[in-house]
Amino acid sequence: MSTPNHNAISHWFIATHCVADRISYCLSRNRRNEGTMPEDSVIQGHIEKLRRCELITEQEVVDLCAKAKEILMKEENIREVRTPVTICGDIHGQFYDLKELFFIGGESPDTNYLFMGDYVDRGYYSIETFLLLLSLKVFYPDRVTLLRGNHESRQITQVYGFYDECMRKYGTPNIWKECVNVFDLLPIGALVDGRIFCVHGGLSPSITTLDEIRAIDRIQEVPLEGGFCDLLWSDPEEDTTGWRVSSRGCGYLFGGDVVSKFNADNNLNVVCRSHQLVMEGYKWMFNNQLIAVWSAPNYCYRCGNIASIMEVDEYLQSNFVTYDPAPQSERKVPSNDSPPDYFL
Template identity: 70%
Template sequence: MMMMVKPPSHTMLATIILYGRRSPNNQHHNDIKVNIPKYDGIIDPDEFVEWIRTTLVRYLGGLKSRIANVMELQPYTTLADLTILAHKICGDIHGQFYDMKELFKVGGDCPKTNYLFLGDFVDRGFYSVETFLLLLALKVRYPDRITLIRGNHESRQITQVYGFYDECLRKYGSVNVWRYCTDIFDYLSLSALIENKIFSVHGGLSPNINTLDQIRIIDRKQEVPHDGAMCDLLWSDPEDIVDGWGLSPRGAGFLFGGTVVTSFNHTNNIDYICRAHQLGKRGRGRPRLTWDEQICQDMAELHLSEDMIYDRSSWRRRIRVHDG
């Protein structure tokens, strides 16, 4: 028997950001500040989405070439070495363009703020094209201020299942935009290292990788394979009940425990592992076994001094959690 799904009891987050508390039928557009090539200013968010959809997409072929040049000319390999300490690190966006707009509003505009995005830009949400193309435009305009690494959804196979392929076909009547974007996926780094101390990756660790140099030699310019080191970096998850390595219920990657994290950090002389890939069940919450120290699991925003010293008490006070 078919069951009817009830509508959400509260207004969806993206709707609140776009329209405030008013309904879409009584539209009230919040302004969005953007920094794009040849334009800096305040525009209506819907106008900007339409600009990406109708104008920027025409230059996608050239944008693809520019992205390739940017990532080839920079020391931008499979492991991106970031020498600037202060970064705002963002996890899965999944096509939520207006939520990403809110991230820039809260975190600060690029290039005034340095950003590291941990992948999964597309699929699930309604604005994957607009989300990914804006990030690409920012990368071309400010290559040293924004870093994009690959998630498990930056994949030709996955995007044909979870929405990005269908979105491109629906909006443009062909799969050309999808092909351009998935070709660009192959140029994205698989991980990043901030000041040689903070290892950032979408998924997690791999039993086939013991050192950072092993990551650096992976050939990233390919579709995400079904297994192996590249797959594991994008698919693996930490698990507090696992001692060592375990099979992942995802069917790709592995589960890894605290001893694996401790060993990897010690071998590579790094302090923390920062990753995304998993949903906080309450919309927020601490990650599990991502870093060695228990205090690190409370981190929402981390500010370090030049000598990599942090203050635990002030760190905790920076975390603001608002229920409701």
């Protein structure tokens, strides 16, 4: 009996599932173009308006959030994502830098995007940023993945800018309430081709397997402690072994030994996360067992860092594209706002 060529089988499988994904996407796009989904024209109008950094109406926000909740309710705590995919880190309301990200990485739906949370707070345009991403999620649900960050929280957004921005721009807390209700439904993590685990913050001493994450009741405000909290708040630290209490007041610091065991126990190649400013845009840690991706250039309009996106191909090979802030000439000047002073 001849021995099967596993490499050939693997390449055939990758090519087949990529072709299948593309056919499915094209059929979906054709149905949209044929006008069989009348509500799509409304969402498309939202996308066009939000791309110009223009607000949609309060009722339109309510309707958009309702559609988004229908989609997100059906997603698991850990969303399965196929390659190729472009993985993005924190955005923090830096709307024009998000537009720069799309310019660099490609527009939806041609690029399959996975965002790891922290869409709001600190930047001038948190509401426009989140609503644009949410509109893209509703319009292209299989081509946009939105994970929850520690800032997708009622408590945090009341302190770090998003609540105040909603009140300033809409004159009512209703928009904030609609958005935070959507936050509760965002997945906790994503699994790329079964090998790359994406999560906003990091790992938890109370969680050893992906199945334990799948069992979390995520539809709630982010707790102040416990496994759910840790996944959104924890940080890796190169000089740490095991676990240490974090100075953030939530989550833990964890070392390379923790990552090695988690990856081995869950058959993973790498943990991918954001949550911490990286001046170079991305950073490998622990012998390439963990990667941090940061997508907000010149964070808080003063940090001077570059940003990056992580492009993962069908063979799980990664390519990092770095970029600077959007040119000043392409930005709308905010009204009498000074750069935010908070930093978390």
